[in-house]
């Protein structure tokens with residue numbers, strides 16, 4: 303379809319809606335983004351507490367090293383130069399500490415350096431480690447879109463035996479030392495890994511992405527949402543925030559219009575949903591989809607959630623700025639069970655970062671700590687909403703916050719004394735803020751035991767309604783833009799956007 307004179311109505315202004323909208327704007331479509339929250343961005347959104355900026359759901363980026371997929375995608379979109387991004391240290395992209403044993407690993411950037419470092423720490427495993435790294439890169443090569451290759455760019459082609467093997471079993475094929483096997487899974491909070499279920503290819507894509515180089519936004523992730531919104535509005539589109547879609551009118555398998563809370567109606571040639579499919583169902587008439595499809599959407603398991611703690615340090619506090627994420631696990635043996643909730647031992651582990659600012663010096667002014675937590679931990683307050691939680695919930699939340707600080711003290715002794723203020727969010731916050739079922743960190747979970755249930759096509763039975771965003775294919779800073787390409791190419795032609803991205807990148811590099 304040619305975009306000239308065509309209108310797109312985008313339901314949801316998260317990363318998925320905005321990248322999809324930006325690609326379409328470049329194709330000549332007029333894109334109208336409808337966002338429920340007062341500020342666009344979803345997971346990219348930042349918020350202020352006592353005048354201090356905090357990020358909600360985008361702390362660590364991969365794919366921004368020159369030549370990597372997001373470097374190319376945002377070059378094509380024309381905003382790479384506008385984004386303030388700081389790469390993590392080349393000699394340490396992540397530190398991983400196992401508390402009781404006191405082991406800390408400082409993992410360097412790049413396949414060779416990463417492998418050499420671990421081979422030195424686990425010499426008896428060097429050969430298996432080498433084969434594991436080869437196998438992991440080979441798995442990533444099976445996903446053409448990850449490398450922005452046009453041919454076969456979908457997940458449904460024939461894959462190797464390992465592609466859909468559980469990630470923990472994939473690692474165990476090569477690594478016999480349980481400590482190394484566990485260490486190699488340290489990134490699983492970045493993909494909500496579950497033993498026996500998370501497919502090896504997800505493990506491979508996330509590891510390859512970050513081992514090649516990771517980055518952080520300087521002064522927060524809102525800048526990306528705003529830059530994407532500029533692409534849409536500069537092409538004649540518009541952004542309408544603070545006005546949730548409340549109703550999608552469907553007749554004869556076509557969306558006729560959408561309505562928002564303020565009573566406005568929007569009509570387009572195509573409608574794209576960036577919201578959680580279970581939330582989408584609540585906006586559609588029941589007859590829009592077959593019962594079997596509705597049931598399927600409702601039954602797909604969601605990824606686990608997070609209990610997050612946000613800290614502002616006192617002026618003059620000497621808490622070091624650390625230019626990479628720090629993963630902490632209380633002891634060995636839990637890497638695949640970090641999300642299991644037990645009130646007495648919470649949290650079993652976490653990832654913390656000191657987000658950089660444009661005037662970043664030696665000392666950090668803030669810290670964010672994300673602890674995996676299942677929705678079941680807060681299910682007893684499921685019928686409360688933000689701003690109207692019950693007193694016992696607030697007591698529980700404060701208690702969990704203190705537990706997180708207790709564990710944090712193990713890697714940062716004395717940190718409490720340097721805190722100016724701190725506060726926490728729970729899976730309920732994430733659920734209400736994004737409109738995501740069960741506050742799922744990454745939307746639907748991918749389960750190699752049931753891939754048919756874990757991946758949705760971008761097209762729906764409602765012929766002018768398409769899907770985008772983290773629930774459809776892949777999540778996060780890399781997965782959502784790749785999914786956006788699939789959604790856009792289903793409109794403008796298979797392979798056409800990838801081709802343009804590569805052509806633009808090659809053109810710029812020739813200059």
Ligand SMILES: Cc1cc2nc3c(=O)[nH]c(=O)nc-3n(C[C@H](O)[C@H](O)[C@H](O)COP(=O)(O)OP(=O)(O)OC[C@H]3O[C@@H](n4cnc5c(N)ncnc54)[C@H](O)[C@@H]3O)c2cc1C
Nearest residue numbers: 314316317318338344345359361362547737771772778779
């Ligand atoms: C705590 C946390 C930490 C994370 N950290 C990282 C990280 O470090 N790196 C990384 O790569 N990924 C991270 N993620 C994941 C990442 O944030 C998501 O994968 C990504 O932002 C999803 O984008 P999306 O557009 O699919 O969904 P969303 O960002 O959820 O966007 C959906 C949008 O739809 C809006 N919406 C919902 N209902 C309606 C309605 N009825 N009408 C209109 N609008 C509606 C929502 O308000 C939202 O803006 C994190 C997520 C969380 C929760």
